[in-house]
Amino acid sequence: MRGARAEREGTRFRLYAQLPLQVASQTPETVWIGRPPGSIGPGPSDERMYVVDAIGKDKHYEYPYLPPWRGPMHPPVVAGPDGHFDHLEPGTREFMAAHMYGTIRFVLDIWEDYLGEELSWHFSSRDRRRLELVPIVEWDNAHSGFGFIETGFAEIEGVDRQPFCLNFDVLAHEFGHSLLYALLGTPPPGKATATYHAFHESAADCVAMVAVMHFESVLDRLLERTGGNLYLPNELNRIGELSETKQIRLASNSMKLGDVPDFSTPVERLTQPERHAMSLPLTGAVFDMMVDVFQALLVQDGLISRELDKFSRPELHAADERRVQAAFDLCYARNREGFKQALRDARDYMGRCLAATWRRLSWDLRYEDVAAELLDVDSRRYQGAGRNIIISSMEWRDITFRFGRGQRMFRRRMD
Ligand SMILES: [Zn+2]
DSSP states (O other): OOHHHHHHHSEEEEEOOSOGGGGGGOOOEEEEESSOTTOSBTBTBOSSEEEOOBSSOOSOOBTTBOSSOOSOBOOOBOOOTTSOSTTSOTTSHHHHHHHHHHHHHHHHHHHHHHHTSOOOOTTOBTTBOSEEEEOOOSSSOEEEETTEEEEOEEOOTTSOOEEGGGOHHHHHHHHHHHHHHHHHOOOOTTOOOHHHHHHHHHHHHHHHHHHHTTSHHHHHHHHHHHTTOTTSSOTTTTTTSSOTTOOOOOSSOOOOGGGSOOTTSOGGGSOHHHHHHHHHHHHHHHHHHHHHHHHHHHHHTTSSOHHHHHHOOSSOOHHHHHHHHHHHHHHHHHOHHHHHHHHHHHHHHHHHHHHHHHHHOOTTOOHHHHHHHHHHHHHHHHTTTTHHHHHHHHHHTTOOOOOOTTOOOOOOOOO
């Protein structure tokens, strides 16, 4: 259950939709998890995942060291008398445990809705069925692996260390890896390619970007700050700003394939930052697609002119930028709700297309396969509505389309 029904019948949690540096000054936002109050057990836990608030875990999981955690732990967090988890005080360990569960469950619900079915964990077996979530590890990183997601702390100069378990972006990104392990499968030992790693980082960022757009407050803030001109720097295209590698990755970026290391480089010769850099052209293409679909919907709904849509692209001269912004501000002020609905629709279009595309891919993919499958998904599900947008966004990044036997691409004249 999602949306309005979840609000009537679901369980309340409070989550931070913001980046962690702002946490101290922000209040968490109430969300509804699509399960009846009283159905989420101590931990919190359910039949898909459980939180273990481990005490003194100073070593992160790495094969053959795997869940379940067998050491000491704090008592599991329980729901309030009404069956909800929004009674916990921010700043407490209990709140951190509930925040981690609430976030991962919230993002899982969103993506299962896009997939149209329940996800089966890649590690699932008779004696390992549930995902273990460990909110506090003495470690400066966060990761997802065989049966777990665990989080440490971001060490930032001059600032108190920031727990990753309160960072929606990091948690959603790590969940994205778990989702992709399930959909793509995992390569046999020694077979993982540079493309596989780069694709994982890109898709995990896309999982987080689409998910954070399910907070009403994020949509409102985004539109209020940009007037709907989403190519401006904003919190959405800064996704991944504080990632597990402390690399700054921007969803809105101008990286092309030629700007990143060669994809045939043996994976062991690439550093983690290089793998992340290789994810940027694909993430950037997805971001551009979503913004282009949003603007196409605005044109279709009569909310902006065709000229403004064409003219408003990144890397304008400063004077043009000011003109574009003034035009957006004017149009947005006329119909705020219309802009918000178009943004929700663009988000859901992208989410559904990505979910269906990923489902068709396997671990030995190339970016050309992602492009071709995306085009095919759009044509089957949306009658090719996004075709020109997909082609131009991919080609701008120098990502070509690789088709299977019998498939070809016919060019429609672009308007
Ligand atoms: Zn990652």
